[in-house]
Amino acid sequence: MNREDELFLTRDFGLDHLHRLETYVSRGGYRAAAKALKTMTPDAVLEEVKAANLRGRGGAGFPAGIKWGFVPRGTDALRYLCVNADEGEPGTFKDRFLMSHNPHLLLEGAILASYAVGIRTAYVYIRGEYESIARRLETAVSEARASGWLGDHIAGTGFGLEVFVHRGAGAYICGEETALLESLEGKRGHPRLKPPFPASIGLFRCPTVINNVETLCHIPGIIRHGAEAFLKRGLPRDGGTRIFSVSGAVARPGCYELPTGSSLRELIYERAGGVRDGRKLKAVIPGGLSAPMLTENEIDVRMDGDSLVEAGSMLGSGAVIVIDDETPMTLVLEKITKFYAHESCGQCTPCRVGTAWMARIAARLRAGRRRNGDVDTLHRLASGIKGRTLCPMGDAAALPVLALVAKFRDELERSS
């Protein structure tokens, strides 16, 4: 086996019992944790992750090492790790894929992150709809504890970590990191005002690191093989691989792991088998529902954060939703606006009122009852939400509508 192939998270996903500790260990699992705990200082682990410039896979793309570095050091004060397994961004299912195939990879990533930052308690916040995966994670936690990979004195060292699986109860907003913290504290998922950032005041008012599942799954590979090997895959500034969730009107929906910076067109046509039933591609949402859509002539774009921003969209959670030419855009608009109206936490007026209003207009367009000025009103509402809310959910609701109106205005104006 080529050494670098071990940097592909999904390399062993064809194995039958990879989710069992025994199989995971037989494939080199927990070797990174052993190496770090026995031969590296926490700072050395942190530096390696910084050098790898691992960008967060949850949506915002912030470098993990820098985030960890924000946690105050040199004190014994309690601090926490929260693993974001809420996976609510429509179109996204990669974290489910990772956790169901390889829960120990996530646990090993959590051990390494906790060791680097001096954390002794981690919570995996998993969406309530993933009950079977939550159970699988709990089994993995028990296995890891039984063989000394969790609990006190991990691998015979002075370092200890407890991991608890915490189930959400159905609320998209709890994927937003500060809403997640509120929810973990037993409250409504209302995002907090930042600053203070969670790295200084987070869970139970303690310094807290919040990372996406996929982000943490990259850590064992980085520690075992080094930042340099990691950076050889993907782009120099945005290295490694990403797991793209591809769905919608494609022949082969699924998770595809590719180096960052791979072509969107290739992902759709070569991996996912192209548009289903011989239809043509009309539009693509390239980074989860909140990402502005691209049209057929805009899909020769690289799948990395910077390239997609240049293309006027975003990489977000890496979820690609393909829309075919027989789908009316009023259907897509209706579903997008209904989602944000349903999921707005209600704290900020522009988001609460604006998303509900957009959804009413979209439902009218879909039902063929367009009124004069509806499309303009949609545009005005979305512009009024953008940039005027406490958390990025407002932008998430506004940007896809603005893109849809800009790119498919004629079609919307014809709907009646």
Add this chain to the structure above:
Amino acid sequence: MSHNIPDRVKRRVEDILSRYPRREAALLPVLSALQEERGFLSHSDEEWAADTLGIPPAKVREVVTFYSLFRRKPAGRHHLQVCTNVSCALNGADGLLSHLRKKLGIAEGETSADGRFSLSSVECLGHCDEAPCLMVNDEHYGRLDRRALDELLEKLE
């Protein structure tokens, strides 16, 4: 007031409480454990949770009404939750939902007269690769068409 909470739930709650440095942090998992027992959260469940965690009942109500997985009235034995977000809609979710409405004679938010089925439409379930999909209680079913759906309903007693 007698709350009538079975001992096995109380034991589970003790275990849940041991995971958090503050009792109130256990609210979501405690409510889930209570709901699992009865199928919904009664007024008395909410009061018991408030007492046990040392928080005002209004705080509990606030949380119960915020999260979509909590219910304040019973659902059917089989709670059908049909995803109608974009990827499922591109694969015929709306047709499946209207098929279910007709076949069961209920609308979203309703329960069939015999208590067997209840129906709701939900947002993305994270199984878009298996679109169109739905959840029956905690189980996921994907790649459904009307026939597969009819067969599934047959099996749910």
